[in-house]
Amino acid sequence: MRAVGANRLSIGAQSFNDLELRTVGRLHTAGETRELVLQARRAAFQNINLDLVAGLPHQTEATWRESLSTALDLRPQHLSVYLFEIDEKSRLGREVLNGGTRYGAAAVPGEEFMGAAYELARDLLTQAGYVQYEVSNFALPGCSSRHNRKYWRLEPYLGFGAGAHSFYKDQRWANEEIVEAYEAKLSRRELPIAEVRDLSPKEQLEEFFFLGLRQNDGIDLSLARDRWGRDQTAEPEARVAALVADGWVERVADRVRLAERAFLVSNEIFEHFLT
Numbered sequence: 001m002r003a004v005g006a007n008r009l010s011i012g013a014q015s016f017n018d019l020e021l022r023t024v025g026r027l028h029t030a031g032e033t034r035e036l037v038l039q040a041r042r043a044a045f046q047n048i049n050l051d052l053v054a055g056l057p058h059q060t061e062a063t064w065r066e067s068l069s070t071a072l073d074l075r076p077q078h079l080s081v082y083l084f085e086i087d088e089k090s091r092l093g094r095e096v097l098n099g100g101t102r103y104g105a106a107a108v109p110g111e112e113f114m115g116a117a118y119e120l121a122r123d124l125l126t127q128a129g130y131v132q133y134e135v136s137n138f139a140l141p142g143c144s145s146r147h148n149r150k151y152w153r154l155e156p157y158l159g160f161g162a163g164a165h166s167f168y169k170d171q172r173w174a175n176e177e178i179v180e181a182y183e184a185k186l187s188r189r190e191l192p193i194a195e196v197r198d199l200s201p202k203e204q205l206e207e208f209f210f211l212g213l214r215q216n217d218g219i220d221l222s223l224a225r226d227r228w229g230r231d232q233t234a235e236p237e238a239r240v241a242a243l244v245a246d247g248w249v250e251r252v253a254d255r256v257r258l259a260e261r262a263f264l265v266s267n268e269i270f271e272h273f274l275t
Contacts, residue, residue: 023104054117055084057104077143210270218257
């Protein structure tokens with residue numbers, strides 16, 4: 001991968017506790033993640049990201065601290081910290097939603113724990129020299145992900161492989177998720193696309209707000225007015241004003257960003273811009 005020009009690796013560590021990994025069906029171990037980072041360094045990768053998940057089944061404050069500490073010892077250039085989300089299509093998700101105990105459902109921490117875990121991660125990563133530039137993303141100075149920023153700024157990107165997503169101009173599309181279906185289309189010299197979605201101007205504007213506000217820098221309202229017109233931006237700007245009045249959003253001139261206390265409830269804030 002390095003030889004063909006890839007210069008950044010994102011590794012789904014999720015946790016450095018093997019019980020937590022096994023419970024959510026991960027096939028790797030904590031030791032294998034550490035070894036993979038070392039292999040990447042030996043292969044001359046100088047830009048590495050690690051993904052961590054707060055709120056996994058069986059996770060405690062002690063094991064979460066251990067995962068954060070181990071990740072920091074590896075000193076990646078970038079760290080992403082996500083909160084565990086229940087997928088209703090998974091075995092664990094169905095069990096949690098139905099109040100069951102199998103598949104580690106009884107060991108999923110509550111929202112209070114996840115909030116505390118997120119704040120602990122913010123504190124420890126900041127102390128270690130990482131800069132939080134988005135709700136879930138932290139980087140050493142100069143190492144924020146240009147790739148990730150494309151998502152939040154509505155810039156084009158291409159995804160290759162089964163299940164990959166792409167965005168260009170006002171169109172989003174997704175490749176076939178099942179590998180066999182993906183390969184079958186390629187063998188027929190067809191594009192392996194499963195779904196194409198054309199975004200209306202209203203949908204584009206919604207994405208501008210709820211994706212852009214994920215960034216610590218926030219959004220520039222003048223850009224929205226220039227692109228979609230004042231008539232289209234009047235309604236979301238009124239919602240911004242209401243959120244500013246409630247203390248969830250900060251505004252200086254045309255620059256709007258989440259208030260510090262809004263990070264933990266950011267999804268609820270973003271819903272204000274969806275109709």
